[in-house]
Amino acid sequence: MNKKNLELFGLSEGATKEDVTSAYETLRAKYLEERFMDGEVGNHAAKMLTQLENAYNDLMRELSENAAAEDGDSSFTRVEELIKDGNIAEAQRVLDSFNERGGRWHYLQSVVFYRKNWINESKKQLEIAIQLEPDNEKYKEAYKKLNEKVNYDASRSAAGEQQTVYEGQTMNSQADNQMGGNFCANCIECCYINMCINCLCNTCCR
Structure with missing residues (x-):
């Protein structure tokens, strides 16, 4: 004062x-x-x-x-705790109750959307958070990781499911996944989720 x-x-x-x-x-x-x-x-x-x-x-x-x-x-601390506990619906309810929505709000909304598997919406919220707080390295790192996942998923989708025809039988990517062919996608996703959780645990998203 x-x-x-x-x-x-x-x-x-x-x-x-x-x-x-x-x-x-x-x-x-x-x-x-x-x-x-x-x-x-x-x-x-x-x-x-x-x-x-x-x-x-x-x-x-x-x-x-x-x-x-x-x-x-x-209230932000409450949202972080709810996200870590997996109570996404309640986390969304608390976020909706905010009148002022700054960078931290949009970052947490991005995490909530990601946990709902709303990837595009999650990305948009991170972009807003970065616009509001352009010097926040945690927001930029989260955005980088999310883009890596989006780009990887897009490349796999464009390439289509690898199929091998043998004696008239079609063998699709199920076997490929079992052999670890989807490892990179899972790795990127785990990195992003772990990074978000670490940010919440350390409250470094503030």
Whole structure:
């Protein structure tokens, strides 16, 4: 909070709304009485009333903003815990309750969409998160990993399922998967999921 405003009320960092209001009312009553005195005393009191009013409004606004930020952090933590627990529906419900949606919100929405297997929507949310916080390395790393998965899946889809015809019988990719042919796709997906989980555990998405 503004140190100068706190000093005006005789308060220190950590003061509550109740502390600010109490100090404001005490000083305001004092200067209201002095305002009608003659000479410099009355002039000083009038100036102090204006300063008190401005300082009070500023401090109360700061305290309200701080409280809102703390509530937001608590809600984000709740979403992270729900995602780690696999409760995706409840995580989505909590995200939907947010009024302000910054980079962290869009990052978590991306993770939720990914867990729903909504890959394109997940990618779009990461793009928004990066636009809002272009210096956030975790968002950019998540976007890189997700693109690797998307590109790999697209290349496999374009190539089609490898088939081998032997004595009139068609042998498709089931055997290939059993032999580890799908290992790269699974590896990329695991890397992305593990990275997201690590971000949540370390709260480095903040």
